[in-house]
Amino acid sequence: xxxxxxxxxxxxxxxxxxxxxxxxxxxxxxxxxxxxxxxxxxxxxxxxxxxxxxxxxxxxxxxxxxxxxxxxxxxxxxxxxxxxxxxxxxxxxxxxxxxxxxxxxxxxxxxxxxxxxxxxxxxxxxxxxxxxxxxxxxxxxxxxxxxxxx
Amino acid sequence: xxxxxxxxxxxxxxxxxxxxxxxxxxxxxxxxxxxxxxxxxxxxxxxxxxxxxxxxxxxxxxxxxxxxxxxxxxxxxxxxxxxxxxxxxxxxxxxxxxxxxxxxxxxxxxxxxxxxxxxxxxxxxxxxxxxxxxxxxxxxxxxxxxxxxxxxxxxxxxxxxxxxxxxxxxxxxxxxxxxxxxxxxxxxxxxxxxxxxxxxxxxxxxxxxxxxxxxxxxxxxxxxxx
Numbered sequence: 001x002x003x004x005x006x007x008x009x010x011x012x013x014x015x016x017x018x019x020x021x022x023x024x025x026x027x028x029x030x031x032x033x034x035x036x037x038x039x040x041x042x043x044x045x046x047x048x049x050x051x052x053x054x055x056x057x058x059x060x061x062x063x064x065x066x067x068x069x070x071x072x073x074x075x076x077x078x079x080x081x082x083x084x085x086x087x088x089x090x091x092x093x094x095x096x097x098x099x100x101x102x103x104x105x106x107x108x109x110x111x112x113x114x115x116x117x118x119x120x121x122x123x124x125x126x127x128x129x130x131x132x133x134x135x136x137x138x139x140x141x142x143x144x145x146x147x148x149x150x
Numbered sequence: 151x152x153x154x155x156x157x158x159x160x161x162x163x164x165x166x167x168x169x170x171x172x173x174x175x176x177x178x179x180x181x182x183x184x185x186x187x188x189x190x191x192x193x194x195x196x197x198x199x200x201x202x203x204x205x206x207x208x209x210x211x212x213x214x215x216x217x218x219x220x221x222x223x224x225x226x227x228x229x230x231x232x233x234x235x236x237x238x239x240x241x242x243x244x245x246x247x248x249x250x251x252x253x254x255x256x257x258x259x260x261x262x263x264x265x266x267x268x269x270x271x272x273x274x275x276x277x278x279x280x281x282x283x284x285x286x287x288x289x290x291x292x293x294x295x296x297x298x299x300x301x302x303x304x305x306x307x308x309x310x311x312x313x314x315x316x317x318x319x320x321x322x323x324x325x326x327x328x329x330x331x332x333x334x335x336x337x338x339x340x341x342x343x344x345x346x347x348x349x350x351x352x353x354x355x356x357x358x359x360x361x362x363x364x365x366x367x368x369x370x371x372x373x374x375x376x
Contacts, residue, residue: 018250019247019250022243022246022247022250023243025243026239026240026243029239030236030239033232033235033236033239036371036375037228037232037375039375040211040227040228040374040375041227041228043375044211044227056375056376059371059375059376060371060376063367063368063371066367067364067367067368070242070360070363070364070367071360071364074242074243074245074246074356074360074363075356075357075360075361075364080170080171080172081169081170081171081172083169083170084170084171084172084177084180087181088180088181088184091184092184092187092188092191094188095187095188095191095195098191098192098195099195099198102195102196102198102199103195103198103199103202105199105203106198106199106200106201106202106203107202107203109203110202110203110204110205113203114205120205123304124204124205124206124303125303126303126304127302127303127304128298128299128302128303128304128305129304
């Protein structure tokens with residue numbers, strides 16, 4: 001433990017799990033993705049705000065679980081020394097603050113505009129006319145529009 | 151005796167050993183990835199902020215509902231994007247297998263797995279190119295959004311602007327990853343790592359490639375599912 005040659009001579013981490021662990025992680029990731037997709041399909045039919053929020057929350061939790069498995073096992077961060085892990089993860093906690101602060105700000109901006117800005121309020125009530133042309137059989141017209149845009 | 155006065159933690163940093171026990175390049179790759187996740191984080195948080203400040207937003211299931219060869223009226227949400235996600239996960243697995251083979255210094259296995267990873271990356275890019283092309287034909291581009299909000303009201307261009315910017319930035323990362331992997335493959339086949347005595351370079355390329363997969367987990371969730 002005293003001499004540095006152990007570090008220099010063996011910079012490769014030993015891989016305890018081997019390919020078995022890799023495939024296990026793969027199946028976990030695949031399973032989580034399938035559950036995410038199933039929840040996404042279920043959400044298409046859900047109308048209530050609460051139900052949609054619950055499903056979205058579940059999807060976000062699954063997303064974070066996927067991120068954990070990729071970082072911990074594929075990127076092998078779990079096998080690194082704690083100090084190293086901390087220098088990477090602690091700065092990233094800034095993003096937690098940013099998510100909360102900015103989403104809150106966005107929500108508040110929306111409320112303020114709806115309360116005080118008559119233009120925004122009215123504009124957001126305009127029904128779409130030429131949009132979603134697919135359903136209204138105006139596909140040809142829209143295509144030409146896209147071409148002139150180029 | 152000096153060592154008795156110094157605690158265990160101090161000894162760790164006393165010199166003579168590598169406190170992080172990784173080589174320089176790998177440590178710097180981690181820090182690069184950390185900075186890159188701030189970039190992607192900022193993009194996605196900006197997207198979330200704008201979405202939270204909007205009264206309406208297009209329904210992703212009404213936008214991303216086609217796949218190659220489907221007819222104009224096809225309504226198949228999430229199908230194509232789940233294929234893209236699957237491709238990226240599999241290519242991540244082959245990459246980690248390449249890194250693993252590198253630890254065993256098995257040149258042939260490294261090369262095979264790298265080739266699979268490159269194929270996966272190219273397949274993903276192909277899917278994305280098709281999707282962009284398809285959306286563009288529907289009239290979607292930067293500054294042009296043909297999709298109405300989910301409640302039927304008129305939408306702004308924010309949806310397409312964020313979609314093309316963020317998936318474009320991610321796609322650019324995939325492209326760089328494929329180029330890096332091709333360089334790694336060439337170096338492997340030329341025996342560069344064999345001469346060096348280790349395949350640590352593959353490990354760094356692998357970190358980058360997994361990061362691309364990691365970002366896709368977030369992009370995919372934020373744009374297609376939520």
